[in-house]
Amino acid sequence: MRESTVPALVTTPPAGGLADVVFERAEKAPDHVVLARRDPSGVWRDVTAAEFRDQVLALAKGLLAQGVRFGDRVAVMSRTRYEWTLFDFALWSVGAQPVPVYPTSSAEQVHWILHDAEVTAAVVEHEDHAMTVGSVIDRLPRLRRLWQLDAGAEDRLAAAGADIDTEVVHRHRLALTPDTPATVIYTSGTTGRPKGCVLTHGNFMAECDNVVRRYETVFPSRSGEQASTLLFLPLAHVFGRMIEVGAIRSGVRLGHQPDLSAAALLPDLEAFRPTFVLAVPYIFERIFHAARRRAEAEGRLEPFDRAVEVAVRYAEAVEQKAFGTGPGPGAALRVQHRFFDRLVFSRLRAALGGRCRYAMSGGSAMQRRLGLFYDGAGIRIIEGYGLTESTAAATANPPERTRFGTVGVPIPGTAVRIAEDGEVWLRGGQVFTGYLGDHRATREVLHNGWLATGDLGSLDGDGYLTITGRKKDILVTSSGKSVSPTPLEDRVRAHPLVAQCIVVGNDRPYVAALVTLDPDAVHHWLTMRNKPEMGPAELVRDPDLESEIRRSVVAANTLVSQAESIRTFRILGSQFTEEDGLLTPSLKLKRKAIEKMYAMEIEALYQT
Structure with missing residues (x-):
């Protein structure tokens, strides 16, 4: 089969924007629970449709009072938390466009996105983020406002907009159409500078409404148990953002979790009890x-x-x-x-x-x-x-x-x-x-x-x-054999000890690989075999560990022909990290950067 098409179940409305559902739901079912928010003591408190509408409206007034105008772009740099969703819908209520920024972004990455998107204001989570923006602010002449979530940005903006008439917000909101840009999300940038993807209100409506309708068993909207999800994916990524919008549009009870560590995430999963996760x-x-x-x-x-x-x-x-x-x-x-x-x-x-x-x-x-x-x-x-x-x-x-x-x-x-x-x-x-x-x-x-x-x-x-x-990742060996590295890398990474794997071999006589280790898995492996803890240099030379990793490479090679198989590999003493510029914020490998940093190790794989 060369082409497959599935007809739409829901058509995009001819008018309106993403914020409309907040006000419509509050009017029809004000007591319906739409979100949950952790209070300062850590207890999850339900937020009704009416409460959320009032919070969105108060924040939207504050944004207008502080100079945010229809069509302005406003950066949001934060981990996944309740306030991000609140700002999204408040910004959409006044016709502004949120521009998400990964909270781990470097100063130069922040500068590029804020400069390229010509943002006029920014919302950051905490002081470290504020300092990151501050370090490049002299090169951002359009940036006029900076708000910090941990410094009470929500309350301050609500207070600033107290005298703004509600109808002013509604006039902005009702001017939106499905063709109006809703957000600019920057790609991960595995091969060069990130590009800003302009997504409209209609793009999100077409996506979310059809997904919700088709997957009613996951997003049940009829009588019975209310669907709920604890969102811990980054809202700077389009996947998390789509679920945020879909949950609000479908009435799913939505919670936010900013910390992916097991110590933080597992207790919240137990307390929140989601019906589905992403x-x-x-x-x-x-x-x-x-x-x-x-x-x-x-x-x-x-x-x-x-x-x-x-x-x-x-x-x-x-x-x-x-x-x-x-x-x-x-x-x-x-x-x-x-x-x-x-x-x-x-x-x-x-x-x-x-x-x-x-x-x-x-x-x-x-x-x-x-x-x-x-x-x-x-x-x-x-x-x-x-x-x-x-x-x-x-x-x-x-x-x-x-x-x-x-x-x-x-x-x-x-x-x-x-x-x-x-x-x-x-x-x-x-x-x-x-x-x-x-x-x-x-x-x-x-x-x-x-x-x-x-x-x-x-x-x-x-x-x-x-x-x-x-397409861009395809390797061509010196003998002219084309190799797709992804299936091989995924199979090697299936081994419990392996954290990451990158396959190399472009213009080389054969395919080889660099492998990094999962520290928790290695610690467990050493403990179960009564081996002493080792430093990275000693660990990567351990013959038993090498034998374990070789098994994963042999398993991967069963997927391909001999000419495409991994002939040799090297275990590295440290992982590829975003901080070192080797991973994108969505954890994809930056292949060229890795090959440049580990050029000596790769060269050694081809020494006879």
Whole structure:
């Protein structure tokens, strides 16, 4: 199949903007709970539609009083927290455009985004962020206002706007149309400076409304238990932003968690008890590996591994039945599954709050086996695919007919085409209008309504998309063999000890790899083998560790031909980090930067 199209379930309204739903819901159901906010004591307090509307309105008045005008761009630099959502909808209420900035951004990255977007004001989380902006403020002549969340920005703005008439806000809000720019989100910038993707109110409406309607089992809007999610993805990323908007538009109870450490996240999951969660595959991998390490430390590794096998086989049988290729789990398998559900799977679900039955995953590929394990354990992970340019998801797996290892079918209102060279092209109401001020780059990716993604993929006979790599990442060895590094890297990274893997070999005689280690997994591995703690230099030379990593490389090589296989590898003593300029804020590898920093190590891989 070369093209797959799914008709829209919801059409974009002819007028209005994203903030309208805040006021409409408060009018129709003022007591409906739409968010939850932690109070200073750490207790989750519900926020009703009427309360949220009043907070948005007060903040919108304050923004107007402080000089924010229709069409202005306002930067928001913060971790994921309640105030971000509040500012988003307040800014949209006055026709302004939030410009998200990752909280880990360097001063030069901040300068580029604020300068390129010509922002007139900025919201930062704390003093460190304020100092980062302050260090480049002399090169930002358009920046007139700076507000700090931890210094009471919300209350100060509300007080400043107390005398503004409510009708002034409504006049701004009612001037919006679906074609009005809603936000400018900057790409991760793996190969050069980030580009600003201009996304309209209509882009978000087309995306969120069709996703919510198609995935009603995840976003139930009818009577019964209210859906809820604890959002810990960065709101600077389009995936988190889409869920924020979708939750508000669909009435899902939304909470925010800024700290991804297990010590902070797990207690909040237990207290908030979400019905679904959103994460990148790395998070699901960490949860699985942590559970396996805990089982090994408690002397329960053998039953845990048996439970994993049962979960995978059970999920495969369910998958086969959904596609009409099998009868479903047999009696013996169902008995084994019930046994391990009490022993293992229920503990995994309890760690996510006990009510979670669905998860959404995006940002990178998930291993089929990992998705099957979670499904067999009672949590269906809906893997999808999209870009900033497509307002997040363009495809996703149907919850009732999930094909693990793929990124699903087009969401309603979307078409997917595979070009002659294997590139994935997308078309739909969620596809962006272009890059801010960069007409040349826009022309390179938009072709008569189709978005050329730069990703390589294939469609099966049922219209399910599989991503096989990235055009720019393809390696060509000196013998002329083309190699897609992503599947190899993902398979090596599936090993519990491996944190990251980068495959190299461009213009080289063969393919090789650099591997970094997970410190927690290494500590556990050393403890379970009664080995002393080692420094990085000693650790990377340990023959037992090298043997472990070699097993992951051998497993990866089973995916490809001998000419494409990893011939040799080197274990590095430290991970690739964003601080070192080797990862994007969304944790993607900056390949050129890594190859430059580790040029000597890569050269050594090719010394005979």
